[in-house]
Amino acid sequence: MEDQFSHNVFINCPFDDEYRELLCPLLFTVLYCGFTPRIALERFDSAEVRIEKIRQLIEESVFSIHDLSKVKSSKKNEYYRLNMPFEFGLDLGCKLYNPDKKYKNKKSLIIEKERYAYQKALSDISNSDVKCHKGEPEDLIIEVRNWFSELGFKNLDSGSSIWDDYNFFYTDFYDEMVKKGFKDKDIQKMPIPEFLDHIELWLSKKKKSSKK
Amino acid sequence: MMIMEKTRVHIIKRESGWAVKKEGNLKASKIFDNKEDAKQHSQVYKLKGHDIIIHKKDGSIERWERADKKAI
Numbered sequence: 001m002e003d004q005f006s007h008n009v010f011i012n013c014p015f016d017d018e019y020r021e022l023l024c025p026l027l028f029t030v031l032y033c034g035f036t037p038r039i040a041l042e043r044f045d046s047a048e049v050r051i052e053k054i055r056q057l058i059e060e061s062v063f064s065i066h067d068l069s070k071v072k073s074s075k076k077n078e079y080y081r082l083n084m085p086f087e088f089g090l091d092l093g094c095k096l097y098n099p100d101k102k103y104k105n106k107k108s109l110i111i112e113k114e115r116y117a118y119q120k121a122l123s124d125i126s127n128s129d130v131k132c133h134k135g136e137p138e139d140l141i142i143e144v145r146n147w148f149s150e151l152g153f154k155n156l157d158s159g160s161s162i163w164d165d166y167n168f169f170y171t172d173f174y175d176e177m178v179k180k181g182f183k184d185k186d187i188q189k190m191p192i193p194e195f196l197d198h199i200e201l202w203l204s205k206k207k208k209s210s211k212k
Numbered sequence: 213m214m215i216m217e218k219t220r221v222h223i224i225k226r227e228s229g230w231a232v233k234k235e236g237n238l239k240a241s242k243i244f245d246n247k248e249d250a251k252q253h254s255q256v257y258k259l260k261g262h263d264i265i266i267h268k269k270d271g272s273i274e275r276w277e278r279a280d281k282k283a284i
Contacts, residue, residue: 021270137270138227160226161238167224167271168235174273188272 008061041192069113
């Protein structure tokens, strides 16, 4: 269990359809770099209290990625989203106040779409180092890969090659699904745990073939 | 006789434009400012028997152009 803690990455991000084009490459990158993404979408149980699930994910993860892009509404009458800053606060609270010493090692990446936009909504973290992905999957992959590197993890492939591999993975995944009778809508709306299984299988095949 | 499928060629979004890249190669064969030029360039590979995979900006599939099998 302790070993899993040191590999788990809590993913705190929007879960809407628009963000899925970033979420999928993000999950791919975390797995590609050798870590395990932990996300509230990893299991669905209507009876489970959401905040309890979030607490568990935070306590089981030494790393966390918080995408605070949605602190700003993008159109008229749209509410800005408070879940992400709230869950970031819970994660930070766990590091600061939990008496268990292992939580002092927690490391976070805060990322957003527009540089410095978060400062207007969450000025308490204005001195924190925040990365920016500009809404581009390739930039997001590069920032996440570089964060792992900055944490001291070695021998990581370049962000650009991870992005290219994501495109190759998606091609194989799409081909397999179409052959099984899946339509585009089935593929686009595939539950995250099932999608994660496909990524893991593809990465393990890649690893095996590169050893030959 | 077994017919070997040729490597797929991908059109992938890059910060600097759109890359045409053969699977397995370390580098893109060429990067274009716009997607249309990349698609046009990729037709050379299609004629040589390669499938062309045109990706959307999020990496998912926009179109899969099957190779001219006579060329394989």
